[in-house]
Amino acid sequence: MPLLRKRNLVLFFVIKILVIGLFISGCQEGTNxxxxxxxxxxxxxxxxxxxxxxxxxxxxxxxxxxxxxxxxxxxxxxxxxxxxxxxxxxxxxxxxxxxxxxxxxxxxxxxxxxxxxxxxxxxxxxxxxxxxxxxxxxxxxxxxxx
CATH class of the missing domain: 2.60.40.10 (Immunoglobulins)
Structure with missing residues (x-):
């Protein structure tokens, strides 16, 4: 059971990092x-x-x-x-x-x-x-x- 929780926690952080990365790259000010x-x-x-x-x-x-x-x-x-x-x-x-x-x-x-x-x-x-x-x-x- 602890292995499953650890895996879910790692998956959660990976998804969170991807979402934050997409948000930041989509909100950068460009050349207009x-x-x-x-x-x-x-x-x-x-x-x-x-x-x-x-x-x-x-x-x-x-x-x-x-x-x-x-x-x-x-x-x-x-x-x-x-x-x-x-x-x-x-x-x-x-x-x-x-x-x-x-x-x-x-x-x-x-x-x-x-x-x-x-x-x-x-x-x-x-x-x-x-x-x-x-x-x-x-x-x-x-x-x-x-």
């Missing part, structure tokens, strides 16, 4: 780069009751130290609501403008993806409550390119 296709998933729709009349719009600009703000065309911009992508658009003009319409009140994350293979996620939180939007519309999103 993901395929652009991660933003191009099928967007989740709002429920009919959640549809609203709010709009978020803005411009994606290139941010470089000491330079003028340059609007960026062809940047994928995604909107997240409650952790899920709800809308994706691609700027098609040279002025880098984007917009999201028919939004309910709430907290939104805006993610900008620049480049054909990888993007650096630039996250901006927008709060819409009543007639107030923070930050104010239109928004400027500065994307840093390495």
């Amino acid at each position: 780069k993901s395929p652009v296709s991660a933003l191009l998933v099928e967007p989740v729709s709002f429920n009919q009751a959640e549809d609203g009349d709010k709009t978020i719009s803005g411009t994606v600009i290139l941010s470089a130290a000491g330079s003028v703000e340059t609007p960026l065309p062809d940047v994928t911009v995604a909107l997240k609501y409650e952790g899920q992508i709800v809308s994706t658009t691609r700027t098609t003009t040279n002025d880098g403008k984007f917009f999201f319409t028919n939004l309910p009140e709430g907290l939104f994350d805006i993610i900008a993806a620049y480049g054909s293979t990888y993007y650096k996620e630039e996250r901006y939180v927008v709060r819409i409550a009543g007639q107030i939007q923070s930050p104010a519309d239109p928004i400027k999103i500065a994307v840093s390119v390495k």
